[in-house]
Every structure is written in C-alpha cells, then in structure tokens.
Amino acid sequence: MDLKLELIVLPVSDVDRAKAFYEKLGFRLDVDKAASEDWRAVHFTPPGSECSIIFGKGLTSAAPGSAQGLYLIVTDIEQAHAELTGRGIEVSEVFHNAGAAIFQGHEAGDVTHKLQGQERLAGPHPERASYSSLLTFSDPDGNGWVLQEVTQRAPGR
Known part of the structure; x- marks a missing residue:
C-alpha cells in the first residue's frame, strides 16, 4: 500500500x-x-x-498554535534563512546540535532534533552534514516550524 x-x-x-x-x-x-x-x-x-x-x-477543535514540529526541508539552510528574513519572517539563527539526534520538543515553537539537555550550537553543521543544520520559526499563533537542511537523503527516503 x-x-x-x-x-x-x-x-x-x-x-x-x-x-x-x-x-x-x-x-x-x-x-x-x-x-x-x-x-x-x-x-x-x-x-x-x-x-x-x-x-x-470550523475545521478543528485544536487550540490555536498547538501544531508543533512541522518540518520543511531545504537544500541550503543559509540561503533559506536569508530569503525568509528578506520576506520579513522572524526566524531563529541557523544552528546545529552535536552528536546523534532524537526528536524532542521544547518551548512552544521550538521543536527540533535534539538530545536531552543538549544545547544548540551556532551556525550550520561544520561539515554541512544532511539533517544537521536547522532553523525555527512560528506563525502568528505559535504553530512551530523547523527548516532542516538535507543535501543527501537517508537510504530508502
């Protein structure tokens, strides 16, 4: 199927x-x-x-802003950052996390791949590894989006 x-x-x-x-x-x-x-x-x-x-x-009974962790994939995170800020969209700075990653939610509008207790590291991943460089933003209600740089898909994707 x-x-x-x-x-x-x-x-x-x-x-x-x-x-x-x-x-x-x-x-x-x-x-x-x-x-x-x-x-x-x-x-x-x-x-x-x-x-x-x-x-x-009349479409949903969910609370406004309750959708979190909505991922958009881009091939160049820095270009995406420049384009979004150029459009007047308030976005986080580009960041990456060290080591392996798992999905974990944080504050509203801040859902990222992150290990428990791990801090964001400024800038894109030093090796520009796929799935490793991110930025976040929220819509006016707080629905949380993540842009993730993917230049090479994982096998089977």
Missing part, C-alpha cells in the same frame, strides 16, 4: 492574519472558500511540496 501525507490541519485564531503570514512566507494559495459564517477553509502548499496545509474556521 502506498501512503502519502497530503494535508496538515493548522489551528489558528485569526484566519486572515494566518493567510497573510503564509502568503508572505511564499506558500501558494490553493483555496480560500467560505461556505457559511461558521466555516472557512484556506489551503496553502509550500513551494516544491506535495503536502499542503489547511486552516480556517
């Missing part, structure tokens, strides 16, 4: 504010449809992605 992740629902408190943010981020607007005063769906796709996001009114 072939399974593909298609859509992620983001909980937001202000649909128009979220729409403006994701437009500024450079995501492609696919749909903005309101069926009633109580239901609206706004659908965006990140450039180059086969998976999209959707948010709106």
